[in-house]
Amino acid sequence: MxxxxxxxxxxxxxxxxxxxxxxxxxxxxxxxxxxxxxxxxxxxxxxxxxxxxxxxxxxxxxxxxxxxxxxxxxxxxxxxxxxxxxxxxxxxxxxxxxxxxxxxxxxxxxxxxxxxxxxxxxxxxxxxxxxxxxxxxxxxxxxxxxxxxxxxxxxxxxxxxxxxxxxxxxxxxxxxxxxxxxxxxxxxxxxxxxxxxxxxxxxxxxxxxxxxxxxxxxxxxxxxxxxxxxxxxxxLGLGEMESDDSDPVGSAVSVVLAGSCSARTLEQLAEMKRSYPSYRLDAVKMPDPDALADAALAWFDSERPPTAALIYSSLPPDELRATQEALGAQRASEILESATARIAQGLIERDIRRIVVAGGETSGAVVSALAVSGGVIGAEAAPGVPWIYTGSEPRRALLLKSGNFGDKDLLVRAVQPRQPAKDLA
Structure with a gap:
């Protein structure tokens, strides 16, 4: 093995x-x-x-x-x-x-x-x-x-x-x-x-x-x-796995949490912002992670998105450098990861069952904050980017996307409503 x-x-x-x-x-x-x-x-x-x-x-x-x-x-x-x-x-x-x-x-x-x-x-x-x-x-x-x-x-x-x-x-x-x-x-x-x-x-x-x-x-x-x-x-005498698009969560409000500053993620965010409400986490204006998270969750509550929303801290290179110069690279990263983790917890408290995360470090912070120990690997939204379904009820869907992965429409596709399928349990 x-x-x-x-x-x-x-x-x-x-x-x-x-x-x-x-x-x-x-x-x-x-x-x-x-x-x-x-x-x-x-x-x-x-x-x-x-x-x-x-x-x-x-x-x-x-x-x-x-x-x-x-x-x-x-x-x-x-x-x-x-x-x-x-x-x-x-x-x-x-x-x-x-x-x-x-x-x-x-x-x-x-x-x-x-x-x-x-x-x-x-x-x-x-x-x-x-x-x-x-x-x-x-x-x-x-x-x-x-x-x-x-x-x-x-x-x-x-x-x-x-x-x-x-x-x-x-x-x-x-x-x-x-x-x-x-x-x-x-x-x-x-x-x-x-x-x-x-x-x-x-x-x-x-x-x-x-x-x-x-x-x-x-x-x-x-x-x-x-x-x-x-x-x-x-x-082992095994053949390649047949595709399985089963989705135990089905149609549910989706939230994208993005922390990656990669060029591909920035393209994906630009596409998503054209169709869905978005909120930017600004660590320079609000360097307290708890306050930053509370403000984002208050925005989410007031927005009440019917299908999907985007909360992000991703920045293009010049704005990223300015943030790091103002706060220090390590401190800026810690503030934003901590705030995003707290936001993820708040979304679960609001019974959000489908969360998409962009960025490796951000994904680690979110999964740790939600205490997700593991899950079932589902269909791929893009090569190397599978849905993960938690085993306990209520079932939740996570999509953890490395910063550079996926085409520019990945996030838009990921949050589109879908119909329930057979249970993967």
């Missing part, structure tokens, strides 16, 4: 749906489950952490605890999931966490595969591309917490670890499973501990997945989870 550890909540849903699409039975947990939890049958278990931007030592501690839990519950392979844009800084957290997990499982060589063609992320000769642009020339270069200014992933990873890193480039991947396996064996003999592997297509990822099927530790984005999941499903 595969045990996955994701460094944020949207990444966890992304990897869970990749495994599910491959035909595996998947359970997802937000945070590390209790030791005495009774598990239903599964081929893969995903644990969502909120460790991408916390202190490296704490990220390592949480990840090791999750890894130990997965091992104790029968997972024979660990998968460390990070973003397909390799979001990190020179301090980590990808390198330190990968080092710790490799030691935990005794991995001689660990593959590093950030490519995810389904999300338009591809690596060629070690250079990571976002669409047609190098990572360093994409909007990720302006990320408020993890600006990515270098596209050469072996060098980015090497800045975070003292262990030797090598590149397995597209020429080896194109040569097939045996060539990749030979390159990994050579890396082990040479003392290299990490192999950053190119991939430009879904077929490349399937080939890599077959080559590393028995590796004790694999790291990568959701694309690699898909390739590995397909290889695992074939080994």
């Amino acid at each position: 595969i045990g996955a550890i994701a460094d944020d909540f949207t990444g966890a849903t992304d990897v869970a749906v990749a495994f599910r699409r491959a035909g595996l039975r998947v359970l997802i947990f937000f945070g590390i489950p209790a030791d005495d939890l009774e598990l239903t049958a599964a081929d893969a278990i995903v644990i969502a952490l909120k460790s991408r931007t916390i202190a490296p030592d704490e990220a390592v501690r949480q990840s090791l605890k999750a890894g130990a839990w997965l091992q104790a519950h029968g997972m024979s392979q660990l998968f460390f999931k990070y973003c397909s844009t390799f979001d990190s800084t020179s301090r980590g957290n990808i390198g330190p966490v990968a080092d710790a997990l490799a030691d935990l499982v005794g991995a001689p060589v660990t593959t590093v595969v950030p490519s995810s063609p389904g999300h338009d992320r591809r690596q060629f000769m070690g250079q990571l591309f976002v669409g047609q642009n190098l990572l360093s020339e994409s909007p990720m270069s302006n990320h408020p917490l993890t600006p990515m200014t270098d596209s050469f992933i072996p060098r980015v990873l090497q800045s975070q670890t003292e262990r030797p890193v090598r590149l397995v480039d597209i020429r080896t991947v194109s040569a097939g499973v045996n060539a990749i396996a030979a390159a990994l064996s050579d890396a082990e003999l040479s003392g290299d501990r990490y192999a950053v592997v190119d991939a430009a297509t879904e077929d490349d990822l399937r080939v890599i997945g077959a080559a590393i099927l028995d590796a004790p530790l694999v790291t990568g984005a959701a694309g690699m989870a898909s390739g590995l999941g397909i290889a695992r499903a074939r080994g």
